[in-house]
Amino acid sequence: MATINFGGVPETVITRDEFPLQKALEFLKDETIAVIGYGVQGPGQALNMRDNGFHVIVGQREGTPSWERAIKDGWVPGESLFSIEEAADKGTIICNLLSDAGQIALWPTLQQYLTPGKTLYFSHGFGITFNDQTGIVPSKDIDVILVAPKGSGTSLRRLFVAGGGLNSSFAVYQDTSGKAWEKAIAMGIGVGSGYLFETDFKKEVYSDLTGERGVLMGALAGIIEAQYQVLRQRGHSPSEAFNETVEELTQSLVPLVGENGMDWMFANCSVTAQRGALDWKGKFRDATLPVLNDLYDSVASGEEARRTIERGSTPNYRKELEAELQEVRESELWATGATVRELRSRSSENVEA
Numbered sequence: 019m020a021t022i023n024f025g026g027v028p029e030t031v032i033t034r035d036e037f038p039l040q041k042a043l044e045f046l047k048d049e050t051i052a053v054i055g056y057g058v059q060g061p062g063q064a065l066n067m068r069d070n071g072f073h074v075i076v077g078q079r080e081g082t083p084s085w086e087r088a089i090k091d092g093w094v095p096g097e098s099l100f101s102i103e104e105a106a107d108k109g110t111i112i113c114n115l116l117s118d119a120g121q122i123a124l125w126p127t128l129q130q131y132l133t134p135g136k137t138l139y140f141s142h143g144f145g146i147t148f149n150d151q152t153g154i155v156p157s158k159d160i161d162v163i164l165v166a167p168k169g170s171g172t173s174l175r176r177l178f179v180a181g182g183g184l185n186s187s188f189a190v191y192q193d194t195s196g197k198a199w200e201k202a203i204a205m206g207i208g209v210g211s212g213y214l215f216e217t218d219f220k221k222e223v224y225s226d227l228t229g230e231r232g233v234l235m236g237a238l239a240g241i242i243e244a245q246y247q248v249l250r251q252r253g254h255s256p257s258e259a260f261n262e263t264v265e266e267l268t269q270s271l272v273p274l275v276g277e278n279g280m281d282w283m284f285a286n287c288s289v290t291a292q293r294g295a296l297d298w299k300g301k302f303r304d305a306t307l308p309v310l311n312d313l314y315d316s317v318a319s320g321e322e323a324r325r326t327i328e329r330g331s332t333p334n335y336r337k338e339l340e341a342e343l344q345e346v347r348e349s350e351l352w353a354t355g356a357t358v359r360e361l362r363s364r365s366s367e368n369v370e371a
């Protein structure tokens with residue numbers, strides 16, 4: 019463990035220096051890690067752990083697109099790819115990576131295989147924190163741990179393949195073995211985390227639901243739509259509106275923020291831009307603070323969980339989602355985006371040629 023100063027606040031984190039992969043492998047050498055669910059996190063975590071040398075099996079519903087994808091990824095039916103029930107039976111660490119709504123439906127099944135001494139692993143505090151709605155109440159004779167990568171499973175895998183790592187939080191909910199804390203860290207290292215910071219199940223789910231509904235996804239998508247609309251209504255072309263709203267954000271300015279911070283991005287723009295952005299930053303913060311507080315209240319009251327469960331449990335959910343995403347994709351804004359991306363790849367081909 020290392021105590022590191024985060025903007026003046028000391029925090030304890032774990033990196034691969036304090037907990038090397040070899041130590042994680044040694045710690046989990048007798049465990050069979052069963053990754054249940056092969057959606058987005060499932061593949062990222064299962065493949066990273068397999069490549070890191072852990073004993074991993076996958077449990078997924080046969081005949082689904084995810085089952086076929088697992089085969090393409092090298093999981094072998096009957097050897098390392100099983101039905102959910104069989105994998106849960108064989109596994110000693112059961113990674114519950116079904117969708118959060120799917121976890122509710124599958125809980126009565128999964129529960130039967132969580133015999134004393136086994137470990138139940140989550141990548142989200144959702145099921146446990148909102149167990150008045152999910153019914154997920156584990157028995158007292160198992161360890162219950164969490165490792166939550168702070169990003170998409172796709173990024174978790176891409177960064178791992180590129181030799182990097184995605185930061186994750188970790189938490190222990192139940193420690194019956196006396197080893198749950200190290201187990202969680204070893205799993206965190208195994209799935210390819212950069213550094214690990216400790217949390218609890220409730221803080222993980224409150225911050226995660228706020229982040230994805232807020233700046234990371236919901237607010238980002240909303241503010242982009244609003245600015246594009248203003249520019250279009252004031253007579254700007256789709257190219258101009260899209261470039262000034264999205265393309266420059268993703269291709270030029272946000273990478274600079276990621277590389278060296280907000281002030282570095284500001285420092286690399288004109289005085290005109292810096293002055294205006296610094297003047298307007300406060301207005302945007304003040305305008306959105308009440309919305310973000312409403313959002314946090316809605317998370318903390320369980321309302322966001324209720325809506326997620328209600329929508330995510332309908333049999334038509336995937337179809338309805340696809341219709342919503344299609345509407346986004348086919349809007350003028352994002353259709354312009356597709357064309358701009360196309361032109362982007364053409365210009366990089368020209369550079370390579």
Ligand SMILES: NC(=O)c1ccc[n+]([C@@H]2O[C@H](COP(=O)([O-])OP(=O)(O)OC[C@H]3O[C@@H](n4cnc5c(N)ncnc54)[C@H](O)[C@@H]3O)[C@@H](O)[C@H]2O)c1
Binds near residue numbers: 058082114
């Ligand atoms: N998507 C991410 O990158 C991400 C990031 C961090 C944490 N998480 C957490 O990881 C967990 C898994 O998320 P995900 O996005 O990979 O899930 P997902 O929505 O992609 O679903 C995962 C799998 O669950 C299966 N499934 C869903 N309902 C089912 C049911 N009723 N019966 C059987 N199988 C069912 C699906 O077939 C799919 O293979 C969740 O707790 C999520 O909050 C996800």
Ligand SMILES: CC(C)(O)[C@@H](O)C(=O)O
Binds near residue numbers: 171230
């Ligand atoms: C990738 C995210 C948004 O960080 C995750 O929280 C999710 O639910 O998919």
Ligand SMILES: [Mg+2]
Binds near residue numbers: 226227230
């Ligand atoms: Mg989330």
Ligand SMILES: [Mg+2]
Binds near residue numbers: 168226230
């Ligand atoms: Mg998240």
